[in-house]
Amino acid sequence: MFTTILFYILALVLVVAAFRVITAKSPVTAVLHLILAFVNASFIWMILGAEFLALLLVLVYVGAVMVLFLFVVMMLDVKMEELRAGIKTYLPLGLTVGLIMVVEMSLVLSLSWGDVGPAADLGNNYNNARTLGEQLYTQYAFAVEVGAVLLLVGMVAAIALTLRRRRDVKYNDPGAALRVRAKDRVRLLDVPAQEAFNAKSGEQS
Template identity: 45%
Template sequence: MEKIIFYFFAAVMVFGATMVITIRNPVRAALFLVLTFFASAALWLLLEAEFLAITLVLVYVGAVMVLFLFVVMMLDVNLARLKEGFIKHLPLGAAVAIVTVSMMGWVVGPEHFGLDQYAEPVRRAADYSNTKALGELLYTVYVYPFEIAAMVLLVAIVAAIALTLRRRPQTKYQNPADQIAVRRSDRIRMVKMPAEKRK
């Protein structure tokens, strides 16, 4: 029964990932990516990694994908313009795809990821916490890669803010301090004009 559930969610995940890269509508592609994340979370649950499954759903589906959908729906994607350079870049794209698939097939092949390459997992007690074990590994064995990843994310955040807050000479900005300090006499100018008679 467990194998049937595993193959079902694996097929759903492969189907969702395939639709993400083949469908033309970006909003539907993002929704299929949400389906792929849910199927991947189900596989994590089958592997008894509940913390990773919940984190995948909360972080990616609940936060990142909402941001993706918001950006995609705000952008006006011109599909006709994207198709203009398809034929020109097709040979290069096909060559890169062939190399990538060949490398993935070599890395994920049975000589590296076969079931006989790994020992049977050790049975744990009922009170065993995989979250605690993950935290211990993350902050002891993998503390330096964890800190490097944090610095990379910090640099990405600072770079995004710096690119967003650039001063553009053509753009008009509002100064809240000047708006608060304004007086009524500065806003309105009373002009007295003599009355004119209609002809």
């Protein structure tokens, strides 16, 4: 009974936090509510017995990704007027996509709700981390490799976009610096001597 009540409380907080992520006016507020949503999702997974996934969600998403997003959003000069300028243009498309997702989730839940039976007795020596690893690297090995390639492509693309050639920065060519000769580095000029001008007397000395 206590587990059921706790599950519904966490689910309610998760839904409210997720709703605030898409309705908050401030990006910082949206990121903070997204962190709250991830934490509540990890608590629900902990109740369901998936301890490894719960800790992974907290460590990876809350501890690294969301903190990085928060710092990026706080350091960027986000102008809310520019963000709201095109919301009316993309609002119908966004509502259509959201409606399709809600209908699909409703159909899946309605069809699978009656087929859910009692939880299986897995025993005291059951290790969900080991079971997850065996499934990922045996039955779903190809999917894991495809996901790894996609993440690698995304990382390379992010580095390429960050390290684009800027025109306002001076670049040094190490190869050209090694090939330079002594006469290219130092140039002696024969400057003729000039006579000093005496400002008081108006004469040259």
